[in-house]
Amino acid sequence: MPIYSLNGVMPQLHPSVWIAPNATVIGDVVIGEGSSVWFGAVLRGDVFPIRIGARTNVxxxxxxxxxxxxxxxxxxxDVTIGHSAIIHGCTVGNRCLVGMGSTVLDNAVIEEDVFVAAGSLVPPGARIESGGMAIGRPAKRVRPLNDMDRMEVAGAAALYVQYAQDHRLGLCDVTEQLKQKK
Incomplete structure (x- = not known):
């Protein structure tokens, strides 16, 4: 797993953090307890800080x-950042899910308990208020979260804590073994 300091600033990772072998973490990045960074993800704190809380998955x-x-x-x-999402110079509050392929741009604020649907675009400076479902390009709050939505957000975060533990214990590179079988 490539983890790099930049200009003497080293990422700070809680000991329980799991980072996939081909994910990249650079510079001024702090990641909290039980969080995970998955395959191919890039966290680049090169010119300003990145702060990620506990039990969050990228x-x-x-x-x-x-x-x-x-x-x-x-x-x-307890945040889920979905596959291929772009999170750029913004704030994502606690207990949020940013769906696959979504983009959240500079100075946007996603308050707590928000579900941003897959493929959405949260434009620069936008604010998505707490407790809502946001959809679209640009993303707009379309309704309050219901109990099922809240369970999905909480369940995704908890599931990825378990996935990270499973990968920490069971992931094994078998490349050389497969080459030898040829």
Missing amino acids: QDNAVVHVTNGRAATTIGD
Whole structure:
């Protein structure tokens, strides 16, 4: 797993964090307890800080970045950042799910308990209020979260904590073994 310091600033990872072998974490990045960074994801805290809370998962091929001197990225606790999402210089509150392929841009704020549907675009400076479902390009709050939505968000975060534990214990590179069988 490529983890790099940049200009003397080293990522700070809680000992329980799991990072996939081909994920990349660079510079001023802090990741909290029980969180995970999945295959192909990039967290690049090169020109401003990235802060990620506890039990948060950044899924495969997601990109988390910042804007030089203007927009840090803060992601709260119990958050799911879906596959191939782009999180750029923004704030994502606790207990949120940002769906696959969604983009959240500079200085946008997603408050707590928000579900951003797959493929949505949260434009620069937008605010998605707490407790809602947001959909579209640009994303708009379309309704309050119901109990099923809240269970899905909580369940995704909890599931990825378990997946990370499973991968920590069971992931094994078998490339050389497969080459020898040829």
